[in-house]
Structures are given as C-alpha cells and as structure tokens.
Amino acid sequence: MKMPNTYSYTHDTPSTPPRKKDHKRVYNPKWEQEPDFKGWLQPLSGNNTKACCKICNGAVLRAHKSDLHQHYNSAKHKKNSQAMRIQEPVISHGKLEMC
Ligand SMILES: [Zn+2]
Numbered sequence: 001m002k003m004p005n006t007y008s009y010t011h012d013t014p015s016t017p018p019r020k021k022d023h024k025r026v027y028n029p030k031w032e033q034e035p036d037f038k039g040w041l042q043p044l045s046g047n048n049t050k051a052c053c054k055i056c057n058g059a060v061l062r063a064h065k066s067d068l069h070q071h072y073n074s075a076k077h078k079k080n081s082q083a084m085r086i087q088e089p090v091i092s093h094g095k096l097e098m099c
Contacts, residue, residue, distance in 0.1 A: 027051050027063040036072050040081065055080045 026048045044050035
C-alpha cells in the first residue's frame, strides 16, 4: 500500500498571506440604519471602538454588535426610549455633543 505524500502538502504553503485578521472591532455607521439601533445609536467621537446611546444620556457602549443589542434590550434603554416617545421630542439637529 502506498502512503500518500501529505507531508509537504500540509506544511509549506508559502503563498498564504500573513494572517493578519483585524480583530479590532470598530463602529460601523451602517448599524444606525438597522431597525434596532435606529434613532439612538451614534458614534463616540474620537474613539471608533465605542458607540453611545443618545437617549440614555450618552451612555458609552463598546462598538460590538452584541453589546449594542444587549443595550437595546436593557430595561434602562427601553424605559428611556419610551420616555422619549411620550415627550415627543422635537428633535433638534446638531444636538450631537452629548457624549
Ligand atoms: Zn440606550
């Protein structure tokens, strides 16, 4: 029985690019368009690994989607978003300096 020569096969793969996976998660402005995040998510200026919530007094969040979802589902956030609705805010543009 002949052994297949898998040796060189598994080993040298010189054409493989260096595995530089960018693991750093950064804020994605596209998230703002998602229904769950619409209306409250905004970037934190000066730090693209963070985000903040407009309606929770500029609560700072990590720019991880799971964190944002968690925030969205938090009681505090829900309460705040409801309060927002009741107050029926006249959203003034240019009020982005909260965080
Ligand atoms: Zn919030």
